[in-house]
Amino acid sequence: MTDRTVLHVAGGAPYDVVVGSGLLGELPGMLGEGVRRVAVIHPRALAATGEAIRADLSAQGYDAHGIEIPDGEEAKLAPVASFCWQVLGQTGFTRSDAVVTVGGGSTTDMGGFVAATWLRGVKVIHLPTTLLAMVDAAVGGKTGMNTTEGKNLVGAFHEPAGVLCDLATLESLPRNELISGLAEVVKCGFIADPAILDLVESDPVAAIEPDSAVLRELIERALRVKIDVVVDDLKETGGAGGHPGREMLNYGHTLGHAIERAERYNFRHGAAVAIGMTFVSELARLAGRLDEATAERHRTVLELVGLPTTYRGAEWGQLLEAMKVDKKTRGDQLRFVVLDGLARPSILTAPDPALLTAAYAEITPDPR
Ligand SMILES: NC(=O)c1ccc[n+]([C@@H]2O[C@H](COP(=O)([O-])OP(=O)(O)OC[C@H]3O[C@@H](n4cnc5c(N)ncnc54)[C@H](O)[C@@H]3O)[C@@H](O)[C@H]2O)c1
Ligand SMILES: O=C(O)C(=O)C[C@@H](O)[C@H](O)[C@H](O)COP(=O)(O)O
Numbered sequence: 001m002t003d004r005t006v007l008h009v010a011g012g013a014p015y016d017v018v019v020g021s022g023l024l025g026e027l028p029g030m031l032g033e034g035v036r037r038v039a040v041i042h043p044r045a046l047a048a049t050g051e052a053i054r055a056d057l058s059a060q061g062y063d064a065h066g067i068e069i070p071d072g073e074e075a076k077l078a079p080v081a082s083f084c085w086q087v088l089g090q091t092g093f094t095r096s097d098a099v100v101t102v103g104g105g106s107t108t109d110m111g112g113f114v115a116a117t118w119l120r121g122v123k124v125i126h127l128p129t130t131l132l133a134m135v136d137a138a139v140g141g142k143t144g145m146n147t148t149e150g151k152n153l154v155g156a157f158h159e160p161a162g163v164l165c166d167l168a169t170l171e172s173l174p175r176n177e178l179i180s181g182l183a184e185v186v187k188c189g190f191i192a193d194p195a196i197l198d199l200v201e202s203d204p205v206a207a208i209e210p211d212s213a214v215l216r217e218l219i220e221r222a223l224r225v226k227i228d229v230v231v232d233d234l235k236e237t238g239g240a241g242g243h244p245g246r247e248m249l250n251y252g253h254t255l256g257h258a259i260e261r262a263e264r265y266n267f268r269h270g271a272a273v274a275i276g277m278t279f280v281s282e283l284a285r286l287a288g289r290l291d292e293a294t295a296e297r298h299r300t301v302l303e304l305v306g307l308p309t310t311y312r313g314a315e316w317g318q319l320l321e322a323m324k325v326d327k328k329t330r331g332d333q334l335r336f337v338v339l340d341g342l343a344r345p346s347i348l349t350a351p352d353p354a355l356l357t358a359a360y361a362e363i364t365p366d367p368r
């Protein structure tokens with residue numbers, strides 16, 4: 001085992017996020033006393049890993065069951081949750097049993113939702129295997145399922161009992177998935193910890209090497225940002241004194257989620273968020289809230305690691321319709337997380353439609 005870092009998430013149900021390599025041995029300790037049955041939920045791509053974890057738990061005396069779900073966003077659909085509930089029901093899962101998720105953000109979102117809803121809530125431990133899930137999806141208890149009308153429209157807040165970020169799992173992760181995860185890391189740089197941006201800018205190559213010290217530091221910094229935010233405002237009800245609270249983690253997501261939906265989810269979450277962040281940086285600049293240099297820095301840092309900053313897919317009207325169901329919307333007023341400066345997130349409510357189309361034109365080389 002390499003050196004491990006333990007980050008504590010305080011709150012009503014405190015838990016640890018452990019970062020290191022070869023962490024599987026820590027799973028029984030995290031499961032705690034009294035757990036007899038364990039459901040290991042994993043995507044198809046991680047069938048071998050999921051089975052190895054199930055077999056290991058079984059060898060240690062647990063009644064362990066594997067549940068295979070689809071890869072990517074196809075997992076975040078009601079029939080998949082229904083299938084998982086059926087397995088839990090048939091294996092006699094009780095409130096003292098536990099769900100373990102092994103996978104990326106789509107697996108932690110779906111498995112977390114199943115754990116939140118089965119018997120109105122059972123223990124869940126996340127073993128994130130993508131960069132994005134390690135720094136973001138596995139921590140903070142937000143779960144999300146898609147419906148025909150949009151992204152993450154169904155879900156619950158259900159905190160894990162622990163998170164094990166085994167860095168060795170990143171070795172098999174396709175490069176474009178690693179890059180996608182960096183979008184959420186860069187997001188943390190813009191909203192709260194600019195040292196993240198300095199690190200990426202000074203060594204963009206190391207930032208996308210799974211075993212580099214730079215990536216390790218980026219992971220831990222991004223995790224600290226996420227943990228600080230969710231400890232203050234777990235259920236996204238808002239921060240003190242008009243501060244956006246947890247909504248700040250939605251930076252770039254208003255347009256990002258609309259793009260994912262318009263592209264029928266054949267578009268990586270991180271890539272969509274990268275475009276969404278570039279869009280809101282332009283929106284904030286045009287609204288007179290963000291300086292030109294910080295807006296431009298979005299393009300440079302995202303492009304340095306191979307993330308997109310322009311979009312030429314769906315028509316603006318279609319994206320606007322999709323944004324209306326964003327969870328930050330109140331009535332018919334769209335609300336965007338913007339920056340008033342570096343690491344100064346705030347909310348822009350009901351911007352002038354002309355400003356929105358002007359910001360969209362800035363990221364659309366050939367507008368429709
Ligand atoms: N709940 C939250 O707070 C939160 C935060 C951020 C993102 N999300 C959600 O997370 C999802 C995106 O997560 P993601 O980017 O991790 O994508 P993902 O879960 O779809 O995983 C991407 C692909 O990589 C495969 N994979 C996973 N780990 C692997 C590994 N170690 N080696 C090889 N292949 C591997 C998966 O099977 C999948 O095909 C989105 O649905 C997004 O909405 C949720
Ligand atoms: O943890 C949060 O809060 C976030 O907003 C993190 C986002 O990166 C993540 O994609 C989240 O799932 C989006 O939440 P949603 O409320 O817009 O569905």
Ligand SMILES: [Zn+2]
Pocket residue numbers: 136184253269273
């Ligand atoms: Zn996200």
